[in-house]
Amino acid sequence: MPAERIHWEDLPCAARQQVEQHTGQVVAVRTVSTGRNSAVAAVLESERGRVFIKGVDHSQPRRWTQDMEEMINPYVLSFTPRLLWRVNGDWDILGFEYLDGRHADYAPGSPDVDKVVLTFTELGRLPCPDLPLKRPEHRWGAHVDDPADLEWFRGDRLQHIDPTPPNLVMAEGKASLIDWAWPTRGAAWLDPACLVIRLIEAGHTPEQAEDVVGAVPSWGTAPPEGLRAFALANLRMWSKAANGRPFEITKAAQAWFEYRTVQTAAS
Template sequence: MAVVLDTDNGPVFLKGLPVDHPRRWTQDMEAVINPYVRHLGPRLLWRVRDEWDILGFEYIKGRHADPTPGSADLPKVVETISHVGEIPCPSLPLKEATSRWRNYVDDSLDLALLDGDRLLHTDYNPLNILMAEGRALLVDWAWPTRGAGWIDPACLVLRIMSYGHTAEQAEAVVADLSAWRQADPRGLQVFAEANARFWAGAAADNPADWPVRMAAAAQSWHAYRLNQD
C-alpha cells in the first residue's frame, strides 16, 4: 500500500505491508534508519503495527527525478549523494555490502574491496528520488547498507546507464564526488561484474522492460570497467 492520506493537519504519505508479507522487514529498515537521514528526505512521523505494518511519513510535494542524459536534476542528485557519503554508518543491524553481493563475487579478497564504514542507499531508481524544495530528496530507504563509500555513486552510474547514458557519460556525472575519486579501480571492476551477474539473473527471472534494461546496462558497464586502468 502506498497512498496519500488527507488529514485535518495536512497530508501524510503512508506505505504499508501486511505483517505476514515476506518483505515486511523493509518497514523495519526504513523506520530504524530514518532518524539518521531525515535531513535528506521525508521524516517518519509515526508507525502502526497490527494486521498491517504502516509507516506515516511527512508529505513532500515534488516530482520524480529525470535520469536521462543532460538532465538538470542530476547535479542535485549527485549533491545529495555527497551528503549521504558524509554519514558514518550507525551501529544498527543493517545489511553489509560484502553480504549483499557475496554470491556474485568469486574471490574473498575482491569481496573485501566492497567493505567500508559508510551508510549507503543503493537504490537510485528515479522513483526513489524526489525533486522538491530545490534539491533531490531520497525516499524508500528499504535497503540501507554499510560499505565502501564509492558504492552509492556506482549504483547511480548503473541506474542512469539504463536510461540512456553511456558508461563514460555516467561516470562523468559522479566524477567530482570524493568517494568516487577515492575508489579502487579493482573494486569498481569487481562491483561491475557482480552487478552484471546479478542483473542477468534478475532479467532471466523477470523479463520485464526495466530489469532487462538494467541487465544490459550492467553488462555494458562491466565491459567498460574491464578496459580501465
C-alpha cells in the first residue's frame, strides 16, 4: 500500500459528507491496497449499494490523474466501470460503479490471459477520441537514445499503457481495464508491448509472451526497430523507478530487451 494511502474514516468530515450526498449513508468500507496514484481508494457499502472511490487532496501533484480518468471514461465504457460522480472540494474523489471481481492472473496457462488479450483487441479497434491525451514522449521521452526514436512510438490510437494485473479485473466473464490515469495517443502496438513485459514478469519467457500478444491484431504493426527501441526505453524507465531495488518488472524488462535485441538483429 502506498505510504500516503489513508482510510475512509481518516478523510475530513466535509469530504465524507460530500461523498454521502451521492451514496447515501456509508455503512461499511474496505480499503483497497493496490494502485499508486490515489491517497484514498476504497469500496464503500452504502444504503444505495456498492461504489468504488479513489481520490487525492488538492495539494497532491498527481491530481491531474483524476482529470484524465474523468475525461476518458465515456469513451471506454465497453470494458471499464462507469464513472458515476465526482466530488471536487478540498478532496477530489471519483466514484465508480463497483466491479465484483478479482485481479487478473498472468501466469502461464492461466485462462485469464486469453480474456486479457480479447480486451486489448477490443481496445485496439476503438478510434482515439479528440482529447488532450498523453503522448509517448510524456512517459518514455527521457529514456530513449535519440529523440528520433520516439517516432516509432507515435500514432493515432488510444492506449492504456499500464496493463499490470491489478488493472485488469476479471468479472462477468471478461477482463475489465481499470485505472485510466495515463490514457495515451500513440502507436497501436504500445499496449501489447507493455503487456509483453508484464507477462514475462508473471513467468512467461519473452518468446512465449510475444506469442500471446501476437493474437492482438495491432501487434503485427510493430516494426522490429521500434520494438527494440521501446524495450530499451522501458528497461531504463523501470530501472530508474527501481532505484537499485530488485523489482521483478525490471528483470522482466531486461529479459525482453535482450530478446528483442537478438530478434531485431535477425530480422
